Amino acid sequence: MSPRLARRLYSLLLYLLAPLIWWRVWREWLPTHPRRERLGYVPAVGVHRCLWLHAASVGEVVTATPLIRALLDDYPDHALIVTTMTATGARQLQQTFGDRVRHHFLPLDFPGATRRFVARINPRLAIIAETELWPNLLAACYRRGVPVAVANARLSPGAFRLYRRLGALCRGMLAPLDWVGAKSQSDAERFRALGARPEAVAMTGALKFDLNVDESVLAASRRLRQRWGPRPVWIAGSTHPGEDEQVLAAHAQVRRHLPEALLILVPRHPQRFEAVAELCEAAGERLVRLSAGARVDAETTLLLGDTMGDLIKLYGCADVAFVGGSLVTVGGHNLLEPAALGVAVVSGPHLDNLREIADTLAEHEARCEVADGEALGQAVAVLLDDAPRRERLGAAGRQVVAANRGALAATRRRLAAYLTDTASNNS
Structure with a gap:
């Protein structure tokens, strides 16, 4: 079949599917x-x-x-x-x-x-x-x-x-x-x-290696973190359905070891913000929503990042970052945003979308990979409790980003x- 004929058949299929496409x-x-x-x-x-x-x-x-x-x-x-x-x-x-x-x-x-x-x-x-x-x-x-x-x-x-x-x-x-x-x-x-x-x-x-974070974003991260005091903080960014539940179970596991730990949960898609908020409340988390502007206090166990464009600022507030789309078969999301900030990076095994980047981070001991939600909770608890190991992981990530620009x-x-x-x- 010639490319021109193939494209005509493709166009015919599009016309037949037009109502479904337009609805989508x-x-x-x-x-x-x-x-x-x-x-x-x-x-x-x-x-x-x-x-x-x-x-x-x-x-x-x-x-x-x-x-x-x-x-x-x-x-x-x-x-x-x-x-x-x-x-x-x-x-x-x-x-x-x-x-x-x-x-x-x-x-x-x-x-x-x-x-x-x-x-x-x-x-x-x-x-x-x-x-x-x-x-x-x-x-x-x-x-x-x-x-x-x-x-x-x-x-x-x-x-x-x-x-x-x-x-x-x-x-x-x-x-x-x-x-x-x-x-x-x-x-x-x-x-x-x-x-x-x-x-x-x-x-x-x-191009992800050429990430440059504005100083204003870093300053905003520092201001937020200072308000929360010295408590351990971890983030799960760009999460998907089926992953939020595993993250919440991991956080419960973390809090059994470190009761004062705070989780920042940032779903990938804004249309899921309400559903994820309900999921967090059903799990018994003391929830604050970033969009509401309420302050995180000592009783808050979870901050829901339900705004657009704030993920990298929230990464900058964390000690450990889990990058979503990797405990489910989505293929993973940007591992280099937290790495560029020197935040210890944790991911699941499903990283087809960025395999070379993931492998480069792993080769330089700049990424920790976990198989499931239970392993995630264990890894986060260990890293939050081991500052030297966490800092080595974060420093290695920053060096990988700098070396590959x-x-x-x-x-x-x-x-x-x-x-x-x-x-x-x-x-």
């Missing part, structure tokens, strides 16, 4: 963004020079934040449009950048919607963060001659198997890519195996060279 994205909406954006109806860019970056959700926005800042610094004469698929990603972007970038929701991958979107923004360069690749969207870019780069490109083993089953559709999507900056050698090999041109794929490393600089150099090349070709 209906809730991913903000009052400031009309739902017609999902069909490519966005205002035309009123300037000649425009760059477009897509970051699917809040995790991709956080990872791409150093790159977005670099693009704003490097190309002040360009409009920068950032698209997300989710409302949480849009809120994270707004909180971080305000009106310095223009945000839209990504159109659904219908041929007409994607052609309309690309025509209206007319970017000089399209940059996709990580892996959100849509066949008709990329085809619309190729048709208009818009170069496409994938930054911090990753393909987990599961995603690789899925893309490989797509055969001609995947080859037609990847072969014309202008540049792929893979976060690891394994990711680079997977992109080449799926049909990306070998010469277009480079291993740049992970460089993906941002490599990506900036390649994008700068490419934009210079295209400007010369268009002059």
